[in-house]
Amino acid sequence: MSPDSNPFLRGYQNLRIDRSLCITYEDDCPPVWHPLHPSQAHLPDDQIALFPCVFNNDFALITEGQDIPEDLEAQCQTEGVVRTVVYAVSGDDFGQPVHVGDTYSEEAAREVVWRLSFETGFYSRCWEISSAHLTPEAGRFLAGLADIATPSGFLFVAFRIPxxxxxxxxxxxTPWTDANLQLVEGITAEELRQEHRAKGMPESLVEVLHLAALANVRMLIFDADAPVLDGLPLYEDE
Structure with missing residues (x-):
C-alpha cells in the first residue's frame, strides 16, 4: 500500500508557507499573485505592501528604494503596485497538493501550521480498530506475543487489555521511516519489515503495524467490537 493512501494518516502532510503578493496593474486587468524574487526575500512586509513593483510570470521585484541589477529588472516587463501581502498555507492530502488557506502575517501562518501539524508529541497517537483487520493466524500470533515478553527486536510491545x-x-x-530508523536502530524500514517476516509474523500484521508506525501512531488496540478503518483489508474468521 502506498504511503499516500495510508489510512492511519490524519490531517495535512508536508505543510508549508509561501509569501505571495497581490499585484494590480492596468485598470482593466484582474489582480495577479506572484512570489517575491529570492534576492528580495529579506524585505519586511511593510516595505512591500503598497509599493510599486515590476513582475513577470514567475516573480515580482519591489522597485522603490531598492537597487535591482539591470539584467534582473530587464526580465520584468510589467509594472504594478503590491496591494497586499499574503502568507499562503499549503500541504499534501493523500499525496495531492492542496491550498489550506491564506493569512496576512507570517506569525498567523505559523500558528495555522502548528495547529494542523499534531506535533505535540502525544495528541492523536492512539487508535482502536477492528481485529477483523488481522487474519485469525495474525490474531493468534499477536496474542501469543502479549502473553510473553515481546522480543526487543520487534520494536513494539504487545499486551492484553484487562x-x-x-x-x-x-x-x-516511530515513525518507521528510513531516516528515523537509521538514526535510532541503524536499519531501514524495509530491513525491519524483513526482520518481522523472518520471525514468522503473518503478513496482515506486518502490513497494519508498519502503516500505523509510518503515520507515527504509538498505541494501537485491536478489538472485535471496534469499528473498521476504511482503507485497510478485512479478513473473515476461519
Missing amino acids: YSPAIGVKLIA
Whole structure:
C-alpha cells in the first residue's frame, strides 16, 4: 500500500508557507499573485505592501528604494503596485497538493501550521480498530506475543487489555521511516519489515503495524467490537 493512501494518516502532510503578493496593474486587468524574487526575500512586509513593483510570470521585484541589477529588472516587463501581502498555507492530502488557506502575517501562518501539524508529541497517537483487520493466524500470533515478553527486536510491545479480549500494541521508535530508523536502530524500514517476516509474523500484521508506525501512531488496540478503518483489508474468521 502506498504511503499516500495510508489510512492511519490524519490531517495535512508536508505543510508549508509561501509569501505571495497581490499585484494590480492596468485598470482593466484582474489582480495577479506572484512570489517575491529570492534576492528580495529579506524585505519586511511593510516595505512591500503598497509599493510599486515590476513582475513577470514567475516573480515580482519591489522597485522603490531598492537597487535591482539591470539584467534582473530587464526580465520584468510589467509594472504594478503590491496591494497586499499574503502568507499562503499549503500541504499534501493523500499525496495531492492542496491550498489550506491564506493569512496576512507570517506569525498567523505559523500558528495555522502548528495547529494542523499534531506535533505535540502525544495528541492523536492512539487508535482502536477492528481485529477483523488481522487474519485469525495474525490474531493468534499477536496474542501469543502479549502473553510473553515481546522480543526487543520487534520494536513494539504487545499486551492484553484487562477484562477484555482486545490486544494492544505499543509501537517503539516511530515513525518507521528510513531516516528515523537509521538514526535510532541503524536499519531501514524495509530491513525491519524483513526482520518481522523472518520471525514468522503473518503478513496482515506486518502490513497494519508498519502503516500505523509510518503515520507515527504509538498505541494501537485491536478489538472485535471496534469499528473498521476504511482503507485497510478485512479478513473473515476461519
